[in-house]
Amino acid sequence: MLRWFHVEDEKTFLFGIQFRNRKLVTxxxxxxxxxxxxxxxxxxxxxxxxxxxxxxSFNETRSNTGHFLSHDVIIFDFGLFHELINVQECIANYLDGGYMRCLWCFTQMIALTLTIWTTLCIPKPHPLLLWPMLIIQNAYCFGLVILTIATADKLLVALFHPVNAHLNLMILYFAVGTSINHFFDYILWHYYWYEEFQYIGRTGKHVIPFWV
Structure with a gap:
């Protein structure tokens, strides 16, 4: 690991500053x-x-949709894929019209709320309380990777042969959002392993769900 950046199960060290993973997850x-x-x-x-x-929609003839609906916030798309692959609607609309996106947002909100409640209100949480967030976050990061791979050629062309500053800014938004979520996933796993170790030490039991 880099000397200025080191992640352990309980703590993360950045430029010599120590952060508890529990607080980072929160x-x-x-x-x-x-x-x-x-x-x-x-x-x-x-x-x-x-x-x-x-x-x-990114179609100017449907401008009555309003600026609020011209972005796909959950995947940090503020017009990026419209510029790269010339889609006229958000990616979710091409899949099923946005129904799965709606369900995903709702499910992710529940998992995030459970995680925040766990880290803030339960001093010694059961590791299973972190499972919903682990599953959701892993799937989320995987989806962002798929989007990145699917448009990698266009992204590289835009980066090495910049057309305009606005496109570069949209790429930056997507890159920052994606990177932060991968970092969150990395820290979340280390925090889970810490709580799992603590749980086994307290109870002598393995973290096995009741349905196994």
Whole structure:
């Protein structure tokens, strides 16, 4: 590991400063909860105004959708994929119209809330309380990786042959959001392993769910 950056199960060291992973998980979960909540609010806004689950469009002829629905916040797409692969709607619309996105946002909000409650309110949590967030976060990071791979050629061309500063800014938004979530996933796993070790030490039992 880099000398200025080191992650242990209980703590993370950055430039010699020590951070407890429990607090880092709380912080990143709160940030992601804001992202998921705004994303879910897009569905509520869309249903209330347009009677559609996700009326997202980059088409100027449908400008009545409003600026709020011109971004896919949950994947940090603020027009990036419209510029790269010329899609006229958010990626979720091409999959199933946005229904799975809505369900995903709601599920992620529940998992994030459970994680925040666990880290803030339970001094010695059962490791199983972190499982929902681990599953959700792993799937989330995997999805972001798939999006990155699918547009890697366009991203590289845009980076090495920049067309405009606005496109570079959108790439930066996507890169920062994706990187933070991968870092969150990394810290979350280390924190889970710490709580798992503590739980086994306290109880002498392995962390095995009742259905196994």
């Amino acid at each position: 912080f990143f979960a709160l940030v992601q909860l804001v992202v998921a909540s705004v994303s879910f609010a897009q569905h509520i806004y869309s249903v209330a105004l347009f009677n559609k689950i996700f009326y997202c």
